[in-house]
Amino acid sequence: MSTIKLKRTLEEALQKPNRSIAFDREKEEMRIENSDTKKGVTVALGGILAKFEGNVQKAAEETIYYVNEALNAFDESGKKEEKEKRIFPVIRSASFPAEAEEGVPLFFDEHTAETRIYYAVDLGSTYRLIDEKLMAKEKWTAEQIREIARFNLRSLPLEMKQDTVAGNVFYFLNSNDGYDATRILNDRFLKEMSEKMEGDMTVSVPHGDVLIIGDIRNETGYDILAQMAMSFFAAGRVPITALSFVYEDGHLEPIFILAKNRPHKD
Structure with missing residues (x-):
């Protein structure tokens, strides 16, 4: 009878929207777990009662404290895992x-x-x-x-738009997720893009919401690139740099576009 009374007391105290409670009558065990993560605690009611010599109130107080502490720790762990995914x-x-x-x-x-x-x-x-x-x-x-x-x-999408100007090909990544320019750090992506190039590969991050990759196939392409990068830089909500980079053998080198279309590495 004491076991049933303890069971009811615990069910009433431990029930929450994100928790599930199951009772194994044969083993006199109660399972309390987070419905989302399925992490939880199993409590042997008979053993708890024996520890407190059949005192239901003391057994309930001890169990409620123990279960809440354990589940809260699991919840915090889950929150940390979720935070790390972001x-x-x-x-x-x-x-x-x-x-x-x-x-x-x-x-x-x-x-x-x-x-x-x-x-x-x-x-x-x-x-x-x-x-x-x-x-x-x-x-x-x-x-x-x-x-x-x-x-x-690496989990972010890499959908790019393409435009050809004066024989030069430009690729634009503009998903507006706040990390467009950040794709410049995706080494695998840059390497794959470099294999598509017929001319010099350039990378530009004029502001936070755009990444521009250029396949510069003639000298006019550098003038176009300079004007394009400056235009985006001036219009960006979070400006980064009006300079572009030459990508070669996995390395980025800042370049200044000088008169008569001649690029100059910094």
Whole structure:
């Protein structure tokens, strides 16, 4: 009789919308788990009652505390896993602030003379840049963030539009997901694009919401590229750099487009 009373007390105290509770009458065991993750706790009611010498109230108090602590820990673990699925690198200009508004240092890596790699947790309609305070709270190391971000980056779509101007081919990636320019960090993607080139391969990230890859097949192409990059840079909500890069053997070299279409590597 005490077992049934304890069962009812626990069911009433532990029931929540995202939990499921099952009772094995034969074993006198109760299973409480998160309905989404299926992680949970199994409690032997007979053993609990024996421990507290049949005192249902004390047995219930102990069990409720133990189960809630365990399930909350599972929930936090799940939330952390979900958060890590939303970590992405973010390309910004080399002059972008190195600290958050509160003076907390942001976590970033150097990329080129013109660009830096910051890291962000995607929140849907916006994102939060990762700073040292958030890293400490989540117990993330720098290497973990880099590895997770690069992995997540590869999951982003790579649909490009193509345009031909004066014999030169330009590819535009403009999905407006906040990470268009960031695709410049997808080494596999850049390598695959380089295999399609007939001329020099250039990469431009004038602002955060566009990536331009050029197949520059004649000298006029460099003038077109310079005008295009400057136009996008001036119109961008998050400007990065009006300079473009030559991609060769896996490396990016900033170039200045000089008079008479002659490119000059920085």
